Amino acid sequence: MKNKxxxxxxxxxxxxxxxxxxxxxxxxxxxxxKPLVLMTDFGLKERFVASMKGVALxxxxxxxxxxxxxxxxxxxxxxxxxxxxxxxEYWPKGTVFVAVVDPGVGTKRKSVVLKTKTGYYIVSPDNxxxxxxxxxxxxxxxxxxxxxxxxxxxxxxxxxxxxxDVYVYTGARLAAGVITFNEVGxxxxxxxxxxxxxxxxxxxxxxxxxxxxxxxxxxxxxxxNIPKSLFDKLDVKLxxxxxxxxxxxxxTILDKDIKYVSSFGFVQKGMPLxxxxxxxxxxxxxxxxSFAKAYSINSVNNLKIKLTKQ
Amino acid sequence: xxxxIFFTVVLFFTFLISVNAQAPLVLQSDFGIEDAAVASMKGVAVxxxxxxxxxxxxxxxxxxxxxxxxxxxxxxxDYWPKGTVFVSVVDPGVGTKRKSVVLKTKTGQYFVTPDNxxxxxxxxxxGIDSLRExxxxxxxxxxxxxxxxxxxxDVYAYTGARLAAGIINFKQVGKLLEPKVVAIPYQKAKFVxxxxxxxxxxxxxxxxxxxxxIGRSLFKKLEVKPGDLLNVKITNGKKTVYKAKxxxxxxxxSVKVGEPLVYLNSLSNVSLAIREGSFAKKYKIHSGADxxxxxxx
Numbered sequence: 001m002k003n004k005x006x007x008x009x010x011x012x013x014x015x016x017x018x019x020x021x022x023x024x025x026x027x028x029x030x031x032x033x034k035p036l037v038l039m040t041d042f043g044l045k046e047r048f049v050a051s052m053k054g055v056a057l058x059x060x061x062x063x064x065x066x067x068x069x070x071x072x073x074x075x076x077x078x079x080x081x082x083x084x085x086x087x088x089e090y091w092p093k094g095t096v097f098v099a100v101v102d103p104g105v106g107t108k109r110k111s112v113v114l115k116t117k118t119g120y121y122i123v124s125p126d127n128x129x130x131x132x133x134x135x136x137x138x139x140x141x142x143x144x145x146x147x148x149x150x151x152x153x154x155x156x157x158x159x160x161x162x163x164x165d166v167y168v169y170t171g172a173r174l175a176a177g178v179i180t181f182n183e184v185g186x187x188x189x190x191x192x193x194x195x196x197x198x199x200x201x202x203x204x205x206x207x208x209x210x211x212x213x214x215x216x217x218x219x220x221x222x223x224x225n226i227p228k229s230l231f232d233k234l235d236v237k238l239x240x241x242x243x244x245x246x247x248x249x250x251x252t253i254l255d256k257d258i259k260y261v262s263s264f265g266f267v268q269k270g271m272p273l274x275x276x277x278x279x280x281x282x283x284x285x286x287x288x289x290s291f292a293k294a295y296s297i298n299s300v301n302n303l304k305i306k307l308t309k310q
Numbered sequence: 311x312x313x314x315i316f317f318t319v320v321l322f323f324t325f326l327i328s329v330n331a332q333a334p335l336v337l338q339s340d341f342g343i344e345d346a347a348v349a350s351m352k353g354v355a356v357x358x359x360x361x362x363x364x365x366x367x368x369x370x371x372x373x374x375x376x377x378x379x380x381x382x383x384x385x386x387x388d389y390w391p392k393g394t395v396f397v398s399v400v401d402p403g404v405g406t407k408r409k410s411v412v413l414k415t416k417t418g419q420y421f422v423t424p425d426n427x428x429x430x431x432x433x434x435x436x437g438i439d440s441l442r443e444x445x446x447x448x449x450x451x452x453x454x455x456x457x458x459x460x461x462x463x464d465v466y467a468y469t470g471a472r473l474a475a476g477i478i479n480f481k482q483v484g485k486l487l488e489p490k491v492v493a494i495p496y497q498k499a500k501f502v503x504x505x506x507x508x509x510x511x512x513x514x515x516x517x518x519x520x521x522x523x524i525g526r527s528l529f530k531k532l533e534v535k536p537g538d539l540l541n542v543k544i545t546n547g548k549k550t551v552y553k554a555k556x557x558x559x560x561x562x563x564s565v566k567v568g569e570p571l572v573y574l575n576s577l578s579n580v581s582l583a584i585r586e587g588s589f590a591k592k593y594k595i596h597s598g599a600d601x602x603x604x605x606x607x
Contacts, residue, residue: 035360037349037353066349066352066353067349069343069345069346069348069349071343071344083346084346086350087346090349090350090353090354090357091353091356091357092353092356092357092360216345217342218340218341218344218373228456262458262459263404263405263406263458264404265403265404265405266405266406275458275459276458277459278459278460278463278464280456280457287402288374290373
């Protein structure tokens with residue numbers, strides 16, 4: 001009798017173990033922490049990023065920290081917005097992003113956590129950094145960080161490094177499950193500070209006008225604000241030539257017919273091409289070379305582009 | 311009864327081991343670290359498996375420099391555990407017909423990469439156990455078909471992470487290929503008629519010393535003693551870039567400051583240096599498959 005009970009227990013345990021082993025559901029056995037992803041304009045030569053990581057590890061030593069990049073051009077909020085929006089969907093749901101490009105640190109700009117409709121969290125000053133993420137992923141809710149609770153202890157005297165004292169501290173606590181989203185602070189209206197960007201537009205049957213948003217390093221590819229979906233309305237077939245005109249305030253920088261292809265290797269080495277990049281924006285590149293260098297495009301400030309179907 | 315407990319314990323530990331059976335995932339690319347490209351690769355890997363351990367080899371390979379990608383892999387692979395999965399993406403031909411492969415070496419490591427020459431030195435140094443072509447019908451990030459220019463994220467990091475996390479095994483990568491990779495031709499070290507021929511695979515960048523692929527045993531065939539003068543000729547393709555008579559010494563200190571010498575470096579390979587100066591800068595020497603060297607007495 002006793003033997004039978006033991007045997008049943010034994011079989012039960014075996015089955016339980018097999019179940020745990022077979023399901024890939026790590027929640028049973030592993031901690032349920034979310035990745036913490038950091039993006040700043042702090043560079044890598046100073047202690048700043050390390051201090052942020054130290055704060056996160058002090059919150060929870062098992063937290064998994066990843067770097068998005070720390071080489072955002074200083075104070076370039078647009079680049080921060082753009083870079084964040086370009087990677088977010090490749091991370092697991094629940095990932096917490098801490099984005100600190102914060103020229104107004106210590107002033108009245110709000111410190112917030114945005115929860116997207118798609119289930120990601122972004123901890124950031126509400127200074128325009130959230131522009132594209134809000135647009136593309138949707139706003140589920142925004143809360144203002146309550147610094148009475150969600151601020152590193154004894155950091156009140158520092159007014160210039162909220163990245164360390166407020167954002168990464170709050171982000172780490174959220175990612176580690178020390179606080180819930182509700183505990184971040186009070187609910188705000190579901191809207192963010194928007195950087196104004198003129199959208200690309202189709203001006204007639206054959207032409208689209210837009211602007212150049214980025215020189216992508218290290219390759220020197222040019223990215224525009226023309227989405228592939230808009231470009232498709234011109235109904236251009238692969239391997240056809242498109243007239244590309246790039247102008248700044250004073251003069252025409254480029255006026256050239258360039259082939260539309262799906263990837264770099266479909267034109268000869270050293271030849272320019274027009275393509276849809278991996279985020280589905282229309283871009284310009286040179287196969288095995290640098291478009292920016294070949295056509296002397298050093299800054300994207302005030303560069304307009306016009307694409308015309310032949 | 312005791313047998314049952316023993317059995318349970320064994321099973322439990324087997325289970326623990328299986329939970330932790332993740333190999334390291336090591337990433338290399340020419341993407342730089344200024345934008346989100348590397349982060350997106352890591353996000354894909356973390357989405358595949360939240361506990362995966364990701365390491366960076368370097369993301370600063372000079373753009374499109376497949377030869378250097380190949381070099382960097384064989385410079386570090388020895389120091390990583392068996393089973394490590396390397397993802398190397400220097401892929402100027404992305405989206406074109408070049409094959410996407412996983413190479414398993416005879417030493418038990420995996421290399422996920424376009425087969426464009428990146429595997430030249432890996433195959434040579436570690437041997438090919440087998441080579442499989444990545445089946446993109448299965449091993450490609452879902453809903454990424456619209457993107458033609460970022461296989462590093464959509465195919466290579468995705469497949470590498472699944473392999474490292476044990477979600478797929480090597481066979482599930484795709485069909486077996488002939489055990490042969492695209493190899494970049496270069497001058498292997500050899501001794502012919504009293505002359506040694508070799509290649510300059512890479513520079514000791516920091517100091518500007520010139521490293522060659524000529525090992526100590528081959529060099530010994532010249533029978534030189536410290537102080538002997540050697541003829542050295544360096545060519546880039548067909549162009550002679552450097553030609554001079556310089557002495558062989560064991561140490562930099564054996565020549566005067568600013569003077570050149572031939573020596574054996576820390577890997578016991580023949581090297582050139584200028585005492586307290588940069589040989590590479592002074593004589594405009596670079597490295598690569600088309601940079602060769604000839605040495606004779």
